Amino acid sequence: MQMKKDNAETSGLRSWQHKLHALIYESETLAGKAFDIALLACILISIVVVMLDSVKPLHAKYGNVFLVLEWTFTILFTIEYTLRLICIRHPHKYVFSAFGIIDLLAIIPSYLSVIFVGAQSLLVLRALRLLRIFRIFRLVHFLSEMRFLSVAILNSLRKISIFILFVLSCVVILGSVIYLVEDDSSGFTSIPQSVYWAIVTITTVGYGDVAPVTTAGKLIASFIMLLGYGIIAVPTGIVTTEMALAVRHRRQGNNACPSCGREGHDHDADFCKYCGGKL
Amino acid sequence: MQMKKDNAETSGLRSWQHKLHALIYESETLAGKAFDIALLACILISIVVVMLDSVKPLHAKYGNVFLVLEWTFTILFTIEYTLRLICIRHPHKYVFSAFGIIDLLAIIPSYLSVIFVGAQSLLVLRALRLLRIFRIFRLVHFLSEMRFLSVAILNSLRKISIFILFVLSCVVILGSVIYLVEDDSSGFTSIPQSVYWAIVTITTVGYGDVAPVTTAGKLIASFIMLLGYGIIAVPTGIVTTEMALAVRHRRQGNNACPSCGREGHDHDADFCKYCGGKL
Amino acid sequence: MQMKKDNAETSGLRSWQHKLHALIYESETLAGKAFDIALLACILISIVVVMLDSVKPLHAKYGNVFLVLEWTFTILFTIEYTLRLICIRHPHKYVFSAFGIIDLLAIIPSYLSVIFVGAQSLLVLRALRLLRIFRIFRLVHFLSEMRFLSVAILNSLRKISIFILFVLSCVVILGSVIYLVEDDSSGFTSIPQSVYWAIVTITTVGYGDVAPVTTAGKLIASFIMLLGYGIIAVPTGIVTTEMALAVRHRRQGNNACPSCGREGHDHDADFCKYCGGKL
């Protein structure tokens, strides 16, 4: 199956394009694996460079080194982007895919920074290059674990959004209650501010920059904490149930027995466990 | 089934009432969907207005705009409430339903604010309007996910209350122990205050406004933290188990016995477990 | 079965003792239920009194009221304890049971406070009365949910202790690492202090009274946080698995089919789901 798909993707390409395609897009060959690891190293180092460049003392000292490194990586990523384009049959498919967009976002900020030289916008562009980190996931994309996880999480997404909606509703109500109860001087100066505090509390983060001081406020805070401590069970239950279903699904194909027609066999079963007939 | 119920609810109504009923209460038609989305937008904007109005600088600047918007929404919601009443056969059923009460609570505060003009009571009334947020759930009420979640959560509610009762008992005992151990000067001034601290700690919120300073106090605090970190497994386990049961129930539910009509058979059952008839 | 047990417990008792036993120990009759609710109210009010008495301003103002209330409850609980003793056949069994000890601990502190009049010991004795809160659980003891929960939790206790042992080992090692890395001035003054900080961090409590300031310290702290955030899955997984087993166990008795000998029938099954034979 995989091979057929590759053929479809690469048919009509010349020989060197075939080889390049195998090098860049596939990781079965030794060269393909080496390419992946080199790319991973480049991405990680370029991210560290962008992060360290934001530390003022380091920028003052090594600013030039960082600039050279940054341009080196930008050029390397530009070459890689071009190669990806020329060794595939339908380049537009790649360009508009999620990874294609991230790959582009990883290189354009550096070029744009030449045009727009304002300090703040430059800062934004620099930070944008950190999106490169998501390129890592291309390299783990083929892992079956990754696919398994994302299926289970996508299945639970609708249920979890309803849960988050419920949490947000609670937080709006409880935040406005504590706003009424607590004094302005203790930090609950407005409903949005109190709602922010309620989110900090219900998620059990608890910065402590704002904390209730009145008895009524502490009672409400205790209620919010216990609520947050209890309802974390809900997303956990949702995801666990979905994963258990995904596991069961993977273990049991739709392989009904041809003799007795019953399903629910393990994926490694050769004979029906109910009637002993050949599957 | 749904259709029959609708007929029962709307029988004896005139044609325009039928149409209105479909528009307001149902969301299968295009007009019904548009109505739902418009209503959702109104609810969300009116909540944002109430929240922003509590920010003093914004109130000083845009107080009048907020007042106009608030009255606009109040009148819109009043019209909607009236329409809901006149296109249903048994209005009293709607009025005393959970959503009916929330719908009423969403409009009366504004009218009451004209009568009671005291600053503090006005504040409470304003906040009361935030209850509108729960109206959102009417719009997602028909989602099967919502029903699924609430069934599982309701089933676990009794077990979770026993768990919360246990946590509260621990917190009372451990709070009074730390009150005996710690000095007043470090913030543990009374047993209720220490119990509040124990709740902050066992739920892993940890504001840090009160924290133990003596060695014995830190030992007890460590114990409370590890306890809280460990027992969060209990509500999670309860909800997950209930959800797994709900999933199994949903998967199994459709194979009623042809002899006795009872449901709930395992997917690998050949004979009815209640009457022994062939399935 | 329950009736037989009662007969065994109450055989050889006179008629009024039988009635008293039913009133105090059972909650099936209306009088028994009323007794339970009255007792629950007494326990809760007496706990609130002890807690409020520790608040200095309230003690100064209502100290005498609290004293009178406390002695009222002490006398009531003493009468109840005596009644429990005289209407049971083997009083020593009750005296040395967990609830018997708690019942005794709920009354002796008040009497001891007359003898030992030192301020600090008095304080300890007062707090000891809060143990009454565990008396509440006697009243929910008969709930099947309670039994279900405690079975699952007891089964997971050994696994969870190994987990806690592992967490404590990590915390000792990581705490001493951060002690080496961080400066004394930022609060990491000794290994025990640093281990305490590591517990605060790994359990995601995060008071913030001590926090790393060096880059190396922050890296280690980040590692501890992510570790704590990830391994909370372990106790949760343990308890959930045990609960799922407990649920399955409850649903499936050891009821093998007399015809085909197969097990795994639901607890409400009358006929074998495999061969259709009567169970």
Add this chain to the structure above:
Amino acid sequence: MQMKKDNAETSGLRSWQHKLHALIYESETLAGKAFDIALLACILISIVVVMLDSVKPLHAKYGNVFLVLEWTFTILFTIEYTLRLICIRHPHKYVFSAFGIIDLLAIIPSYLSVIFVGAQSLLVLRALRLLRIFRIFRLVHFLSEMRFLSVAILNSLRKISIFILFVLSCVVILGSVIYLVEDDSSGFTSIPQSVYWAIVTITTVGYGDVAPVTTAGKLIASFIMLLGYGIIAVPTGIVTTEMALAVRHRRQGNNACPSCGREGHDHDADFCKYCGGKL
């Protein structure tokens, strides 16, 4: 099986070596159990001594006592290490096993501290002795719970690493976003510092030493908190699913097929799923 393995390990040893082997490596005999408990006590006391020695006032007062105790334990552990070596047939196997390395690391720091007398390196060596705590796990190594737990956790490790990778990516992006949004004066002085804050927030630790002050910053912080609160479900789901699989595996494992000898059949299987033979 166990006996055979022991024979293989101890064959070619003299009689006193056999007895020593049983004493040190096995815990079935009374003497073996006593040895284990004595060792456990030594390990725990030596760890407490190292920890207390780091507390400055205690070091000043009891420094000499700690030194004597430390050398006593070092000599005891050295004797134990030697005994372990001489009563086993392949000493190199033990030396290079995980526990062998920890056992060696538990004694060499004390000897090295005689050679290197610099204050800081001495500190590191002292802390290194705390690794002894992991020796405890040798004593619980034989518990089936321990093995069960580690199997489930090892199976979930790959999935959890992908999850941690995802969390780290989010934290890099969200940390740099808040760095752009928040002012330097509120503590977000560089991207690494902001990423550290994002880790503190997403893991719901929340020290509060750095907290957002602008409205945009608080909105982003709220998002990170809710994200962290929601995605904790993922590792929990992974571990729970793996544990459930491990439990099922353990429950099923004992029904080998009489025809082909393969295991892993469902409890309701009548025929071998591999060869079709009757079970």
